[in-house]
Amino acid sequence: MxxxxxxxxxxxxxxxxxxxxxxxxxxxxxxxxxxxxxxxxxxxxxxxxxxxxxxxxxxxxxxxxxxxxxxxxxxxxxxxxxxxxxxxxxxxxxxxxxxxxPKPLRDEVVNQGGFVADVFAPVGKVEKAEGGYYVSGTYNFVSGINYCDWVGVGAFMKFDDSDKPERVGILLKVSDLEIIKNWDSLGLRGSGSNTLIVDKVFVKPEAILRFSKIIECSQPPEKDFDQDYLYYNTPFYPGFYVGFAAMAVGGAERVLAEFEKHTAGRVRFSGVAEKESPTSQRVLAELSLEMEAAQLLLNRYIAMMEEDKGGPYEGAKYKAIRASIIDKCVQIGVKSLLTLGGHALLKGHPVEMFTRDLMAIGTHITSLYEDGIHGYGRHLFGIQTNIQG
Structure with missing residues (x-):
């Protein structure tokens, strides 16, 4: 393809x-x-x-x-x-x-020029106030927050036109919040995914994004909008999550290159060049094919997004493909590390660092392999999953 x-x-x-x-x-x-x-x-x-x-x-x-x-x-x-x-x-x-x-608020964010972070886990508490709402909550894993001026946080809210609470994203200024620098993880350590404390911060209604409305129609509230914009012409959630698979493929490509380089230069105690070992030859062939499979799946995912413009789409299939890509990439890291042996285990070795980072990508809620495959299986049997991508 x-x-x-x-x-x-x-x-x-x-x-x-x-x-x-x-x-x-x-x-x-x-x-x-x-x-x-x-x-x-x-x-x-x-x-x-x-x-x-x-x-x-x-x-x-x-x-x-x-x-x-x-x-x-x-x-x-x-x-x-x-x-x-x-x-x-x-x-x-x-x-x-x-x-x-809404465009006035969007213009403010864009023209200010800062980075935007988000953590949309719906753990926040929203209280009505005169002219808007008060938002409170503790949000973990807020990637890049050290360098951001804006952040979106998640909560559940009840609206007059809906019979049950729904997930929302709420735009806040980071200057109104407290950052707790407590990020201490196995992988993706450089992401600075610290904790954010939101303590009764006032927001106007226009700063609240109803995800249900985006699912219904992946277009903005105004009538005159950019018809060519990438996200206005694709299922929102598959587009929002594609980067996780792209990161994993890029990282796994590097691991594979490092595996080949370090294997080619490695000599066993017996004096035999490791590249002449059937074991390493087999592993390199196996991982190369897995890498190619991951790349082809990513291409298929992109092609699906380009096809599914504005119409119904299979959210469970997107999630399963993405989870499968990431799982293959994680396994490339783990297998490379185990095959290279002890020297690749040393802190700072590229394979050691990339494998930890790939594992961290695999733990993200949108990447979990068992969830993705289980959901797709249910979908294939015609069982409603409510997976949005």
């Missing part, structure tokens, strides 16, 4: 931006692992390259990407450093939900 790039000049430009970010982050990867955050230097390069502007409607004056270009941008940064890939994806991606807010 061949995916077409709509603008090859733009594609080349975006990939060069991605390489610059990734290579800078790679040079600082060990320090970022210790600090539990990327550096301000890397964050500034993401700003300079305007990665946070890539997924905006065209009236803001930034390029309109196709899915293949966006996915390859994320893969390219991730090939060099997965935490930087994670944040490059998020800092661009989060403008996608901002693009569904």
């Amino acid at each position: 061949e995916l077409l790039v709509e603008n090859t000049t733009l594609y080349d430009e975006i990939i060069e931006k991605a390489k610059r970010i990734g290579q800078a982050a790679e040079l600082e990867s060990v320090q970022a692992d210790k600090d539990a955050t990327i550096s301000e230097n890397v964050a500034n390069i993401i700003r300079e390259e305007q990665i946070n502007r890539l997924l905006l409607p065209k009236d803001y004056g930034y390029p309109q990407l196709d899915w293949h270009t966006y996915v390859d941008m994320v893969k390219t940064v991730s090939y060099h450093n997965l935490s930087a890939g994670w944040l490059s994806c998020f800092f661009s991606l989060h403008n996608a939900w901002v693009s569904y807010l």
Whole structure:
């Protein structure tokens, strides 16, 4: 399956931006692992390259990407450093939900120019107030919050036109909140996914995004909107989550390259070159085929998004494909590490770091393999799953 790039000049430009970010982050990867955050230097390069502007409607004056270009941008940064890939994806991606807010508020966020974080776990408490609402809650795993000016948080709310509470996203200014720097994880340590305390912060109704409305129609509230914008023409949730699979593929490609390089230069105690060992030859062949399968599944996922414009779609299938891609990539990391032996286990070795990061991607709620496969099986038997992608 061949995916077409709509603008090859733009594609080349975006990939060069991605390489610059990734290579800078790679040079600082060990320090970022210790600090539990990327550096301000890397964050500034993401700003300079305007990665946070890539997924905006065209009236803001930034390029309109196709899915293949966006996915390859994320893969390219991730090939060099997965935490930087994670944040490059998020800092661009989060403008996608901002693009569904009323235009005056959207303009304020975009024109202010800062990064946007989010954590939409519906754990917040919302209380009515005069002219709006008070929001409170403790939110964990808020990736990139150290460098963000805005954040979306999740809650359940009851609206007059609905008979039951529904999930919402609420836009807040980070300056009104408290950040607890407690990120201490196995992998993706450079993502700086700290905890956020929201203590009775006032918001106006226009800062509340009803996800149910996006599911019904993946277009913004105003009538005159950008017909060419990526997220207005695709199922929202599959598009919102595709970056997780792209990161995993980029990271696994790097692991495979490292496995081949380190195996080719490895000599056993017996004096036999490891590349002549049937064991390593078999592993390299097996992992190469798994890598190709993951890449083909990712292409299929993109093709499905391009086909499913505005109509019904199989959310469970998207989730299963994405979970399968990520699971294959995690297994490439684990198998490479176990086959290379003890020297790859040393802290800071590329295979050690990338494998930890791949495992962390695999633990994200949208990546869980058992959930994805189980849901798709139910869907295939005609059982309602309510999986949105």
